[in-house]
Amino acid sequence: MLKDITLGQYFPGDTPVHRLDPRTKIICVVLYIVALFCAKWFVSYGVIIAVLTLCVCLSRVPLRALSRGLRPVYIIVAFTALMNLFFTAGEPVSDLPVLRYISQTGVYTALFMVLRIVLLITGTFLLTYTTSPIALTDALDQLLAPLKKLRVPVHELTLMMSLALRFIPTLIEETDKIMSAQKARGADFESGNLIRRAKALIPILVPLFVSAFRRADELATAMECRCYHGGEGRTALYVLRYRAADYAVLASFVLLAAGQIVLGRLGW
Amino acid sequence: MEAILRVENLTYTYSAGTPFEHSAVEGINLTVLPGEFLGIIGHTGSGKSTLMQQLNGLLKPTAGRIYLDGRDIWSEPKEIRKVRFRVGLVFQYPEYQLFEETVYKDIAFGPTNMGLSDGEIDRRVRDAAAFVGLSEEQLFSSPFELSGGQKRRAAIAGVIAMEPEVLILDEPTAGLDPRGRDRILEQIRDYHREKGTTVILVSHSMEEIARNVDRIAVLHRGHTYMDGTPAQVFARAEELMSIGLDVPQVTKVALALREKGVDVDPSVCTVEALRQELLTLKGGGGAC
Structure with missing residues (x-):
């Protein structure tokens, strides 16, 4: 049923990667992406792969979970590979029928593009696999805090994010219940053409929206009853603190990004 | 008398094959006679709701069989919708399922799904509305304008309008004030008396059960713990209290x-x- 859908992909655990401050992890992922996009040749890609392998091993996230995360992008990866393979100008690999259209640069570009996409997705997934959604929003709240000077409602945005995350399971349960109730009245969601099926959703969507609004209203009242008045001067129950390990990891990722820029310049 | 519903060794396991696996219903046997008013009691988590959802084919039993009028309801899985028309289930807090522009259209949802003629739908909607005491004016107003008790009654009418042979009500009075509660129970009682429909009432209120039903089945941890007339069941007050129920x-x-x-x-x-x-x-x- 609907309940079996996994939301967020957090794998609870107690590894060095899990224990890092969520802010550290977000910054590291940004630096990692910078490093990844500077990579040009085997040496630099090798460094990135080594770093990622180390992180994955430390986090003990099962490889199967990581490859499952990649599944939706397989098509894009395949498409990118083919495009680069056949549409990059250069010296043909050989004179044989099909290979005539493939250039040597094309082979390398295709390989590196595929590597880039896979590494990018695996790296960012590692973040969501090892950090709970709530920790992520807390971290974003603090990292984006400087934007408040520019009148960006950072706290409001992150609050909305965490509320949305909080209510997803509730809404799924509610949908399940409403679906059963309408099925008990003979609603049929499984047969008919597209239009009929879309129409069949009305008896679910209307009550769902009504109850979502009702819940939102109740939540707002409940928050106001507890004197919530926005982010101004608000303190956190669990204060995020950088520890020695965080500084060490941050420093290594800064080094990684800097090193990759240099390697990129050298064309390695 | 031939049973209208017969439940044999019914078992239902949630999340089978995962670490979260647990059985909500384990080997329940139950017979419901035509025209009977059966009460089902049991504390939260005793498997009442799971049992109810299996009786009309919303959940497919992990093991065991359910016979409706002597026929296994899952003998033709494609025809399960027909079972749902014959065994009407009113969920807990049914008012949250109202969705149409008018109460009339909402009550007509079930009969329309049955593919009845317009005239028949109209008759059933009006009959059902009369049973739950909704006025003509209320029939053509939006369900969202009604009061809580009226919404509940409109939702119950939506199931009654399918004229099921067995009507199951899962805590129909939860969260209502005493007057609303009495009113709904009285209407259910009248409906049962006039139509002779088999009614199964799930409730937490022992008073409600004692006053209305012919027979009580007590569920405990997924099993039928007791089965008998109210007098027989309530005579075992101590046992009831020992499993967290009341008299x-x-x-x-x-x-x-x-x-x-x-x-x-x-x-x-x-x-x-x-x-x-x-x-x-x-x-x-x-x-x-």
């Missing part, structure tokens, strides 16, 4: 009287019955 207030009074040496039947479960009992005792020169 009607009146039964408690009778039990207390007995402790004081008054020779009343400990299984009385309505005020009227206790009154009779006491009057008889008095008339016969009893301990009163």
Whole structure:
């Protein structure tokens, strides 16, 4: 049923990667992406792969979970590979029928593009696999805090994010219940053409929206009853603190990004 | 008499094959006779709701069978919708399923899904509305303008309008004020009396059950713990209390009287019955 859908992909655990401050992890992922996009040749890609392998091993996230995360992008990866393979100008690999259209640069570009996409997705997934959604929003709240000077409602945005995350399971349960109730009245969601099926959703969507609004209203009242008045001067129950390990990891990722820029310049 | 619903060794396991696996219903046997008013009690998590959802084919049993009029309801899985028309299920808080622009259209949802003619739909909607006491004016207003109790009754009418042979109500009075509660129960009772439909009432209120049903099935941890008339079941007050259930207030009074040496039947479960009992005792020169 609907309940079996996994939301967020957090794998609870107690590894060095899990224990890092969520802010550290977000910054590291940004630096990692910078490093990844500077990579040009085997040496630099090798460094990135080594770093990622180390992180994955430390986090003990099962490889199967990581490859499952990649599944939706397989098509894009395949498409990118083919495009680069056949549409990059250069010296043909050989004179044989099909290979005539493939250039040597094309082979390398295709390989590196595929590597880039896979590494990018695996790296960012590692973040969501090892950090709970709530920790992520807390971290974003603090990292984006400087934007408040520019009148960006950072706290409001992150609050909305965490509320949305909080209510997803509730809404799924509610949908399940409403679906059963309408099925008990003979609603049929499984047969008919597209239009009929879309129409069949009305008896679910209307009550769902009504109850979502009702819940939102109740939540707002409940928050106001507890004197919530926005982010101004608000303190956190669990204060995020950088520890020695965080500084060490941050420093290594800064080094990684800097090193990759240099390697990129050298064309390695 | 041939049973209208027969449940055999019914078992339902949630999340089978995962670490979260647990059985909500384990080997339940139950027979429901035509025209019977059956009450089902059991505390939260005893498997009541899971059992109810299997009776009309919303959940497919992990093991065991359900016979409706002697036929296994899952013998033709494609025809399961027909079972749902014959076994009407009113969920807990059914008012949250209202969705149409008018109450009329909402009550007509079930009959329309059955593919009935317009005339028949109209008759059923009006009949059902009359049973739950909704006025003509209310029929054509938006369901979202009604009060809580009216919404609940409109939702119940939506199931009654399918004219099911078995009507199951899962805690129809939860969260209503005493008057709304009495009103709904009275309407269900009238409906049962006039139509002769089989009614299954799931409830937490022992008073409600004692006053209305012919027979009680007590569920505990996914099993049928007791099965009998209200008098038989409530006579075992201690056992009921040991599994976290209660007996009607009146039964408690009778039990207390007995402790004081008054020779009343400990299984009385309505005020009227206790009154009779006491009057008889008095008339016969009893301990009163």
